[in-house]
Amino acid sequence: MKNAVLNFPNAGESRLYGYGGKLIDFTIEKQLLDEEKWALFVEQFRIKLDSENQGWRGEYWGKMMRGASLTYRATKNEKLYSVLVGTIRDLLSTQEKSGRISTYTVATELKGGWDMWARKYVMLGMFYFLDICKSKALAKKIVNAMKRHADYIIKRIGNGKKQIGVFDTSWFVGGMNSYSILEPFVKLYVLTGEQRYFDFATFLVNEGLCHEFNLIEACLNKTMYPYQFPQTKAYEMTSCMEGLLEYYKVTGNPDHLRAVENFVDLVVESDYTIIGCCGCYHELFDNSSKTQTEPAANEVMQETCVTVTFLKLCAKLLSLTGNAKYAGYIEKSGLNALYGAVNNENQQMTRTGARRFAPNEEGIWVAYPVTLLEPFPFDSYSPLFHDRRGVRVGGCQVMQEGKTYGCCVCIGSAGTAIMGLFAVMKGGDGVYVNLYNDCRFKTDSFGDKISVDVYANPYQSKGAKINVNGKGQTFALALRIPDWAENFKVTVNGEAAKGEEKNGYLIINRAWGKDKVAVSFNAPVKMTVLNKKIAFTQGPITLARDCRFEDITKPVAITARNGKNVRAKRIKNSVFHSNVAYEITTKDGKITLCDYAQAGKNFDDEQCNITVWQEKK
Template identity: 40%
Template sequence: MCMRLRSTRRRYWRTTFSLCFRVKNARCASLLCTGAPAGLRSKRIPQRKIFRKETKSAWRFENMCMIPYRFELLPMGSLRFTGMFDRAIRFVQERQLKDPAVWKRLAEPFRSGNADDANLAWRGEYWGKLMRGASLTYYYTQDPDLYEILEDSVRDLLSVQDGEGRFSTYSISREFQGWDIWCRKYVMLGMQYFLDICREEALRGEILEALKRHADYIVARIGPPSAGKRSITQTSKAWGGMNSSSILEPFVRLYTLTGAQRYLDFARYIIENGGVEGFDLFRAAEEDRLFPYEYPVTKAYEMMSCFEGLLWYYRVAKEPRYLRAAERFADRVLRSDITVIGSAGCTHELFDHSAIRQFDPAFDGIMQETCVTVTWMKLCYLLLQITGNVKYADAIERSACNALLGAVNTELQMCKGMIPVFDSYSPLRKGRRGREMGGYQKLDDTFAYGCCLAIGAAGTACTALSSVSRTERGFAFHLYQPGLVRTATASGQEASFRIDTDYPAGEEIVLTLQMQAPEQFEILFRLPPFGAGSTLQINGETLAENRAGFYAADRIWQGGDTIRIRADLTIRLWKDSDFLPEAANRPNRYGVLMRGPVVLALDTRANPGAVDIPLNLKQGAEQAEPIPDFALFPAEQAYRLCCGDRNVVFVDYASSGKEWNDRCETAAWVRITE
């Protein structure tokens, strides 16, 4: 996790954002809390602050004036999917999240209070990361046993808060260095995400009171040196203090929960401080002259976390510059660093212009970190909710279908003497999975954990929760998976959508609406953007043909209405020269096959000796034949390609290389002949 700072030819020295935080005359547009609490809908409410006493020492800030989401999360219990994403979610729930022993051991470093003193590490991040993912998972699955385990763990952690109000794995004599603030951030986030599912008002009050004491300790000591405090970017020598600055998000969230101005002031201070020592991360993004890999600090995961916080601040401060900065940042990442599998970083965990390095054989170390994949998905989902821009849904789908599902350890392979539920890194060219465990730390003589292992559940839960949203005028479908969506219209009428599909293996998606009475509202359907585009029919009438993006159907809907979408999933060959024209002059050429959002990959189990041989993929793609009875190993998709004088088998990337040893290698980018 901790690597040396990198320099770049160009630097932006910190310049201060001039903040204009306007609340008094702002118009409240929605009633929203830390995410989208169950049953909440967008509606106009008057500008006011209402506090309700919950306990003798805890208050809840009920009505918060925030910019509303264009796409809001549906209430808990609305989604019941089947298919590959649902299987991954339930695999993670059963193998990881419902193990009480794991939760107990992740809380132990806080009980000792000095577990990270010796090496200034990040043992304190694991509990909060996992609690965030587990709370999101419960929001989807509604598993009562999971909830009981999570509540017990929250109560356990509350019991270890020290007399100063700290939740920390650093002693007071060693605090505010290394990854201390980063770990305190995750305690806050874990507690805040649990609040979204918490059933007991008394427990909510305890959590809020604990969070306030935890935050107040930080606010009293971290801030402008002119006020006699330590600068936030001086609390860590890792990555210019960018890891510490990412505590921005939970402080804004805490403001929305409590209404306490000091938390918003602290968030504003972090933004004014620039996020990185000697460099204004947010201003650089707004000015839009550098790609993130050109910044003096290029750690991908921590940087994206800072922009998640900036988006939360935008929703409260309502200053367009913050949204503009976050969108420009994400757009540049998408152009320069997101690879075909939907992750970033070909040199460890760094932004490094991965879009052109992904097919360069000079980069053969660990790459495409799962923490980066999940954080990218989360950032895209937040941008999708705020802006409604379909490109963020497209990005989520690519990451989910490839890098994320590929990292789920469905074959229960060993790494570092344990069976982690998630792999930490994903190979792009010929390589094996399970090489290292990212962010690995021992918690005692018999138990260790890792950062990617702790974050993965948030990614799998996101695949379900980001699929369907409520909008001001109706509903929006972003990702398609089989199952049932139960919700209610603006008038309160119950409505359900049955989704029949095996997309992205199959081309057809069929949605059937059930409701009692006709009603007019709008449904946005995301049309998969591949090949010639998609066709959409409603009740047999073709309304869109060869289209991509969102199609808005605003009409009087009634029970039995059927929506049919057909996507073009023709296998396509992307060459290295499509990304870097001068690659056409290289002696070794590379190509990758895509079928819709899914990368197709070679696996040595199905192709002994063929992974290193140049293939005529252009001919192979044109003559690809599906293998419906493929049984060599579990795979969602398998195709036989005739590449000149050789037949080879490609499978979906997420199913490839799932045995973590040198005899099982995978390759998305393969050598090609012209």
Template identity: 20%
Template sequence: MQKAFIVKITSGFNYYMSKINVRSGFLLLVISVLFITSCTSTGKEKTVKVEAMERPVKISAVKNITGFFGHRMDVNRKNYLETFPIDKYVDFIVKREHTDWNWTQAEQHGKWVESAYLSAIQSDDQALLAKAKDVLDRIIASQEESGYVGATARDFRSAERPVRGMDPYELYFVFHAFMTVYEETGNEEALNAAEKLAGYFLEYFGPGKQEFWPSDLRPPENIRHKLAGTSQFAGHSVHYSWEGTLLADPVTRLYELTGKQKYLDWSQWVVSNIDKWSGWDSFSRLDSVADGKLGVDELQPYVHSHTFHMNFMGFLRLYRITGDESLLRKVTGAWNDINERQMYITGGVSVAEHYEHDYVKPLSGNIVETCATMSWMQLTQMLLELTGDVKYADAIEKLMINHVFAAQAAEEGICRYHTPPNGTKPNGYFHGPDCCTASGHRIISLIPTFVYAENGKDFYINQYLASDYEGDAFKFRINTTYPETDKIELAIVSEDPVDKNLMLRIPSWCKTPEVKLNGNIIREVTSGTYLQLSQKWKKGDMVEIRFPMEEKWITRAHHSDYTMYYLPGGEHMYREVPTEIIPSAFMRGPVVYALDMFWNTQLDASADLNKDIRINTSVLPVPVQKQDDKMLGPVYETKGFLRGKEVKLVLTPFVNIGQWTRTDLPDPDRHSSAYTYGIWLNHM
């Protein structure tokens, strides 16, 4: 609109100048340029070439989330965010004496501020909001004149060494915290702090300045060279520069908010140098992944999942701004490869923090890192917004229903570093604070941003959570215990009629979806699409949705046993070992079940799931009453054998594994492996 307005003004101005017979074409040019410049906004504006198909609604409009997910979000807010000793970590930043390699202390303030603001705004928790603002004010007040606001000591930094190796990763989250606060509250100080921080990196990194080299090697010596150890500017050397280049994501977001060309130029410079810095042409070869000629794991010797996701989000922002289709193609190609080969049944990703070859996905150990869960979910949401492809919303649902809250301790709210499909507990939940404890509470705080979206008259229901939507005019309530039950009711509560296209996600896993509008059956409801219901919605209108869920045993595809080996830096890698024992898992619709010894009180707690228990997959489990009102159901009972003796086994949704305290038993030692659990079970 602005460009068209300027063209019309300029044309009229030139016509006017011709009428007064200006002899100097040069003078006319100068005056015209000055006039155009005066008409062109220099304020904060989004400069976007590719419009999103969907735009998430404001988090403040998503109210009263109830049921299992609402309860766990309350646990995250009340039991973790409100009690977390954030002042200790802000003190660490304010003192600014850090010179060690460790990054876990210095990433807490950014993640906590963003999480606390989002959770407080969504729940209208004024006490937490006030605390978050105080913390934010302290962080901003500590910002150096140069713009630096990390933990690294001033006397450690210089023009030749402006950052500590993990600074880019740590400050990535500070950038996003500042910008999220600005977007949600309009706090100009937060945006100014983000710009000052960007100024620090633009001052020291760029053409003719420092670069994000992962080692001391330079071309051609670094080409196809395997690295280990640490980098002065780009995190772990084994990440081959991607732990520095990830800053293209927040700096590009800053361009979207301000329209300042220098941020776009810098981000494009960063991305254009990934091939050179990595030594493996890792960026360019993403095209081969999109072509199906390479797996994403083959881009370089070690592909760190979380780091790659963060970079991919930067690529998508650049696509949105520039319209460069090759960027979208690279990211969707990688996403498709990961989705096909490296995603677990629960929607989780990452094997010992990285992507492996072929279908290598061990069942236990350091599997499904919470940091990778967070960035994978954000990346998937960004692809949904850009493309409107339901498959991305389906992937988010799978992850949210199964793995996000399985990583969270049901009472304490702390999140695990890794949450393997088959493992032990409570050992693994108590650690840190570290990267994953912070990422866990951040992704839970972000969940309301994944639920509803809009674009003009189109309003999208992407996730079915029991909640209220309170827009300016359009308002409704979703009543459901989904996915515990398969029924969802959407009741319009707007006072005045509102003309909207209601876009209902119909999940691809559901074979026989059913939808009624005010009691009338909607024909041709197709799985894996959006169902559009268009009318002037009035108070009392009701949409009834049912997603029947198939109950079935799943035999694990591409199953192997594994042996582990290590890279020089200690990173875990895997080799396949053939096995004739192929396990199975039980699913109900999108819900993945586990045999959790915590809920199987009738069994010997010392039983080893792999050695002692066999299940009978020739019969389907039958529903039984769930043991706890706070758990997600339904619960099933199935037949099996314990050391050859027939027994009844209780199967519960995997998401419930964060429970380990019972009123009838003393609490286990927090670092013990008191209970075993497993999705994948050996059968007769």
């Protein structure tokens, strides 16, 4: 069994503040405490509407439960906890005598659609809740329910004579949606030690996690990029990789870890955009490292589910390997793509009304006339080139009384919570600071209760002040050295810190009392050129133009110093709220930019275009 090198803090051990902290609170207030919504999602398991259009309403409950449980871990919000206890009891009451918990009828189950995928999410929702569950009796009930639910699947799916093959349970994306059930099966084996769950996981792995090619071998061989694979659906493929990583933890087979690490390397090389999402053609890998400068087809690009799933996979790799490069990816994807997708300016999403597409009874995608228009806390797609936010709801399904919801809306809170949980993590030897952002951390994992308080704003990338109270104990304080940081320096009580550089961290090992640590670095505004278009970044922050500032359509004439640095002045944004704003000097005068996360958040307005890439004059 391979154990984690770094762990998320337990509930109550850490709290993220600043912008990221506010976004966590936003998800609690606008989504996770909404008992009507939880009841609506559980009801899908009773009325089985998914049978009618081979739908995925069954993913909503478990997906949001995963985010909600992580959010509890990041906040210890007891009101949230009691809502979650209520909904998990409600869900358990939908289990049939046979053990099934499904949004499909028996007559329509396990063929062609998203039934396995939804059952995966039932299990994952339960697992993430188990991590925070305070009642032994309730935990026991959940585990029993999960075993019966899993046994029903094992009995029917496989290579046996009367069994259904995995691909026959889904006609979509090479069956990767169904194969991704690997993750909860490995977790169930770890939890119960019962061999049949491991055997089922092995069966899935031996099939290569896709019907049309062996996904594991393709990642091991590294002869193709994911956008060149026979199947290219980004979200489902990344989900399969999460399962393979769990499987590696049990087997310790280095090939399984290598396949997942290779997958991330291949994605970062060929399909990782300037805001840290993947896939600019629909929801597919498409070599977006290069295609990202082009207009989106049908307003669909860079799905929020992809952002969050990639971020989650990187969080698992960070935990397992302790390699800070994964923290860098989480930082980039989180501060830009994810935070940009939060509807924190409370837009009503009136424009998405006519664009809530969902499959009808014949499986044909149609625009639903939405009778009940409600705003969602997360947006589904992230534009990069002269476009607006909030135009489509991804993975939309219509439920009772015209109510709708979307896949990306359900996944977002897992992302915002992970940003809080990865900021400061616990290693065997001490405390690891991954994100320079306001965060209070305390733990008694190393003996007496110690605290590490970080004061920093990542959107200003100026460094950090860290107050350590170590009660005289010896432990490591590991400070991530971001690859974008210039002149990275650390002092302890005003003197240059003595430490060892390892895995992308500066590790300072000493007896800690009440000490003041100062981290300093520079992060000038830089220009990136791609396909005769330019974009600007500052440290981990991607900058965008917003039509509220000025006309953003004209090509920009600019030359960078040293090929990269540009003349930029930080200004106060008096037009709308943003985390940071800059005036950049061009040959035709000044242009204004702000952080991508807050650009174009006024998407109910007639005009709200933004652009990250601009034509170079």
